[in-house]
Amino acid sequence: MNLGTAIDGFLSAVEYEYGYSPQTVRAYRRDLLSFAAYLEASDPESGAETDVSGIGLDALRDWLWSRQEQGLAQSTLARNVATLKSFGKWLEQHRLVAGNPASRLRTPKAPRALPRVLSDDQVSRVLDRAESLARTGDPLAIRDRALLELLYATALRVSEVCGLDLAGLDRVQRTVRVIGKGAKERVVPFGAPAALALEHYLAAARPELLRAAADASGGAGPAHESAAAAVFLSASGARIQAHQIYRLVARALEQEPGSGPRGPHTLRHTAATHLLNGGADLRVVQEMLGHSSLASTQVYTHVSTDRLAQSYRQAHPRA
Structure with missing residues (x-):
């Protein structure tokens, strides 16, 4: 072949x-x-x-x-x-070769950079600004607030948020059911602030955005059906796309100082680190993030340790 x-x-x-x-x-x-x-x-x-x-x-x-x-x-x-x-x-x-020719390749070890993590105060400012904008009644501002609250509350990947359907949202138990990497399904809880933001969005903003999709497609067709099932919609009423979430998160974080990426993964990193700082078990955080390997989750313990060391050096007289 x-x-x-x-x-x-x-x-x-x-x-x-x-x-x-x-x-x-x-x-x-x-x-x-x-x-x-x-x-x-x-x-x-x-x-x-x-x-x-x-x-x-x-x-x-x-x-x-x-x-x-x-x-x-x-x-x-x-x-x-x-x-x-x-x-x-x-x-x-498939017996197309006698043996795997790549089996003897050595994987180069990349230095693991610590992810960018926001402080508690920075997250509060980001979400407070989003809430203020949502009070204007603009459907997109209401949606953006709900998205930011859910990203921080659940530490979901951006692809998981894009694929989130209403059928996977349990508003009573406050959980979302998502399909992660490798088509693995998991259920992730969220708290009261995210629940309030979601209720506001679903009641006041999503119906308006969905009407835009119905008008564009004539109320029928695959595009409208996908939008009707999706939790988060774009300005045109279609299912929201990853680049749109990246853009809105970047805008929300641009006022916060600090180097590193300003995309949705920043909120995922931040949520995981804050959970561990608050005493959450590493295995629980691994399950919440959908990591197949505990080693992937352990990077957040390094972030916590790094911050502890910084605080120690700044505060301890014998540092």
Whole structure:
């Protein structure tokens, strides 16, 4: 089987058979198309027509070396290696190669940067500003307040918020049911402030936004059906998209000092750190975040320890 056909088969398998997230599938596609383009540049006569059985460890290493020479981050290279290993494993399972050619690749260790975390006061200011804007009665301001409250209350990923349906929202028990990475379902609780903001949005803003979707589609069709099921809607009345949430969170955080990203993940990092600072069990936080590995959650203990060390140095006379 040639490389191009094998890549198409692998991407179809991870998307439809294995149920990988759209983000993972996009990353796999980007990496493998880059690898195919590299082979084509190295051997224009073969390129994507290269038989996968002839791709050896040297070719994989050469591509990774070229990526490193471009100055790509260690985290990107680590993802490239993971892509090759998954692709190689799939090839081996389907007996397209005698053995996984990527099995001997070593994953570069990327230095783990501590995530940006807001202080309690900063979160309060962000949410207070959102509440003030919501009092104007503007449907988008009311929606934005509910979104910010829910992001901080639940530490959801942005993709999980985009995919949140009314059927997954339990307003009595104050929980949301979401589909996370690897199509894993989990239930996450939220508190009274988020519940109040959501009730205000669902009663006063969402019906107006949904009317915009009905007007645009004539009240029927897949677009309107998707909007009718979604909790959060865009200005046009469609299901809200990730880039729209990134933009509104960035606006909400732009007045708060501090380096680092200003997207929805900042609120996810902040919520997790504040939970641990408040005494929550690490395993509970792991379940709430939807992490498959406890190591992913432990980074927030480092954030807490780092802040403790800073406070110690500032306050202790013998520091």
